[in-house]
Amino acid sequence: MIKNGMGAAVRRKEDYRFITGNGQYVDDINRPNQVYAYIVRSPVAHARLASVDTAAARAVPGVVAVLTGADMATDGIGGLPCGWGIHNKDGSPMAEPGHPPLAAEVVRYVGDQVAVVIAESKAIARDASELVEVDYDELPAVAGLVAASADGAALVWDEAPGNICYDWEIGDQAATEAAFASAKQIASIDVVNNRLIANAMEPRSAIGEYDSGKDEHTLYTTSQNPHVIRLLMGAFVMGIPEHKLRVIAPDVGGGFGSKIFHYAEEAIVTWAAKKIKRPIKWTAERSESFISDAHGRDHVTHAEMAMDENGIFVGLRVSTRANLGAYLSTFGPSVPTYLYATLLAGTYKTPAIYAEVKGMFTNTVPVDAYRGAGRPEASYLLERLVDRAAKVAGLDPIEIRRRNFIQPDEFPYQTPVALEYDTGDYGAAVDKALELGDYDSFDKRKAESAGRGKLRGIGISTYIEACGLAPSNIAGALGARAGLYEAGTVRVNPTGSVTVLTGSHSHGQGHETTFAQLVTEALGVDFDLVEIVHGDTGKVPFGMGTYGSRSAAVGGVALVNALEKIRTKAKKIAAHLLEASEEDIEFKEGQLTVAGTDKAVAFSDVAMAAYVPHNYPLETLEPGLEETAFYDPKNFTFPAGCHICEVEIDPDTGVVDVVSFTAADDFGRVINPMIVEGQVHGGVAQGIGQALYEQCIYDESGQLMSGSLMDYCLPKADNIPDFSVTTSVTPCTHNVLGVKGCGEAGAIGAPPAVINAVLNALAKYEVDDIQMPATPERVWRAIQSAAK
Amino acid sequence: MYEFNYHRPASLAEAKEILAANDEAKIVAGGMTLLPTMKMRLAQPSDLIDLSAIEGLDGIKDTGSAIEIGAMTRHADVASSDVVKAAIPALAKLADSIGDAQVRNRGTLGGSIANSDPAADYPAAVLGLGATIRTDQREISADDYFLGMFETALAADELVVAVSFPKPKKAAYAKFPNPASRYAVVGVMVADTDSGLRVAVTGAGACAYRATAFEEALSSSLSAEALEGLTTDSADLNSDLHASAEYRAHLVGVMAKRAVQSLGG
């Protein structure tokens, strides 16, 4: 095996930079003559803007400009576009109201942008912002799904009656009804998937800069996908052609999805920078992040599973209402539809599935993808329902899963909800997890806990997800308004070092390490001689960025394809240098050898020959050694796995402690097991956060109650156990790397495992439901009401 | 934050002068409560008077019958003090449970009890141990000090200088932390003192208060069983995102029992 190649647990290259404080995040960047923006945001959830008076703010010394939605409208700035269109049951398109970056007439959530104050310092901008006099004519607000769906509810948008953005369906309703009619037993469940706020460590930030000499714009932004921002903002909002707009997303301190989307502030600083001819920086304060970063999840669902007499699933029907917030965020509509309901088959052979989803507008922050995006909602629903089904059928939760799993010899497997799974072995992952988690001796541990007055419970989930977004033609047919391929360029430098330009973006995933490993594996170039460049539309080829666990499965494969082109050309050059035929050249571990001889040339000498082509087949081969590949995947990838959680509950207080967590995941082939394990740790921590701690709460008037880290509870180190993590591999069948993706699995598999464990611990009280987050008070109340 | 003038006087007298001369002036100790409020623009003092340069305001002394702790003593110093650990281990443990390491390294005893946040920990110790608050003007007994939510017996121009905690025969503190902030949702200090059995509750009500029914029960039998069947009326208790009044009332009982159980011999 090549040192630091595929499969090696190489330490992350980028960490030295980060832990020594040498990262360069957007807010670290300062441009000459820069000024600062502060956004005036609506303090009310719904109001008509009777007047916005900026005179007093403009008069403050140091204030450069105060701009409003009216100014934007005058300049013909467009609305923030939505990147995914959904159709209603009747085939009509979803309601798609406009989304002005600065509200001009009506504000629709607490945090909605009303004006921007630009000044010589942040402090001046902030002080002056209080002098912007806004007259809000308050309108009735609907701050959640229940209020928005009530009879006679106030409307967020006149063009969306009943606050319904879309009423969508998938699956075969008639077949599903027939399955229910013939069912021997039915399990049903109502679940709420709690609303979350991503809370990336780095708040969002943007710098707009305009070069009037060249008529060029540059936007520095905290983005997971700078080319997507360039496309959306350039083409739809600002009307700037691509060659005049450069988007740079340098080091980014975590995204979890919340930095995929095109946000108003990016357009505001880009627009205003040209107006005032100075670079403008905006950086969110933490409390601003809470009311301006897209939120995640927020579903209410009723579902039923029909079974035969043996607990075999025969039909599943699901009815979900999903909160989209006040405006459609970039990918908002796709999350509760194609990223959610297409996963409702799970790892099971349920032959008939029908799901309907109502996407609802509310007077809250827009909702969009958050780590897992739709798939955690599907897996939480299904894995809770399967545990219920086990109870109804009188089966062990593991047994009912095994009975219903799609078997290894049944792939490729077409689900009733659009997806075709390529491969998997769900039973194998269960076996591994049970062994690693020492499942069989749980009773001993339960007794030991009981001795300390604690209730111990164990819970399982056998999740699946669809990653590697996505075959562009399929995504397009489902409503995506963009392609979903990825691009990679390999630039071999004359002395044999390698620069990779990738359209993927690293904001915690460790691409600078794993992508370098792929180069080392293919070319034998020393790991330290490889540089991964990403996040700059001025440098890298057009790429779609990083989300949906797609970097390795799409970006990595694009890179490998480009590397293969390099290998092919290198062999041609070597054949010339070694006076052999191309077919006889073997390329291994950085050496190109004539098979069966000791005639060889090092890859670095091949590179030199390509750039100093004195002895080179110029008649048939171009000089230079640089190749690009665009890769559009043939299918989604389908990571799956088994998570087992053990909790201990203090019956006096209701406090739930996660005491052990075991994960056996099938991510396909693994490039760097240490990084994969780290991704699982992070994902599971967020999953535990959703299950036990995190809860975004609005009051009836639409004020965010959990608007700071003093109230919005992120899990902390002492809330998280030591993890037992392993992999159970079936390589992906349709990409050359055999990889599936690992970034979101933890957040998808963990919440149902945790809640199933909580319910298992409470079994003696016959508690059969608890909503996330399972806070101490909720657990205590569940025990109280059962004890009565 | 709004603009303000910053002062760092070298003496208490000078601090008082600045305070007297500026209506909107505020004392700043560790700043862990005041600064976040200013950053959120919920407070707008004209002047900040930083006490950290005044000699004699911090430090921990064993006076024989009591432990005296200066107002500017940081939570971390109380938590790690051998003197406190030897004489009143429950107090060291309480200090160690406050917030996080950064908060403990900056936050002060004086700031905490001057602020009298309903969820703060120290008030339970001050009241539970029957401490005496020494100000620049007088001594105030703990029983007369906590008046309501963010309300104490301190006059507007009065500064906490030190707090004297009589050494108890034994004492224990049990806390149910807010999972997000780690403030006390409910905290109960139980102390067997020379002046009798004391039970002080923080987090549950508007300010720290003594649970007299618990004190009576424990005076006749210092055991968790003695608290069995005693309930707390939730009518006047706090209710927020993290805990309803009813749940807090329940927790008061649980934490009291836990404190009693950890009293030791």
Ligand SMILES: Cc1cc2nc3c(=O)[nH]c(=O)nc-3n(C[C@H](O)[C@H](O)[C@H](O)COP(=O)(O)OP(=O)(O)OC[C@H]3O[C@@H](n4cnc5c(N)ncnc54)[C@H](O)[C@@H]3O)c2cc1C
């Ligand atoms: C994240 C976080 C978590 C926290 N968790 C906890 C917790 O778990 N438990 C807990 O008890 N507390 C907690 N706190 C509060 C912390 O303990 C503060 O330190 C304390 O409440 C105030 O002390 P300070 O020295 O920081 O006071 P400051 O913020 O400087 O001042 C607070 C108030 O007291 C006044 N003041 C200060 N010193 C004096 C004095 N000597 N005389 C008169 N008035 C004075 C000031 O004028 C101001 O009004 C937390 C705080 C934060 C930010």
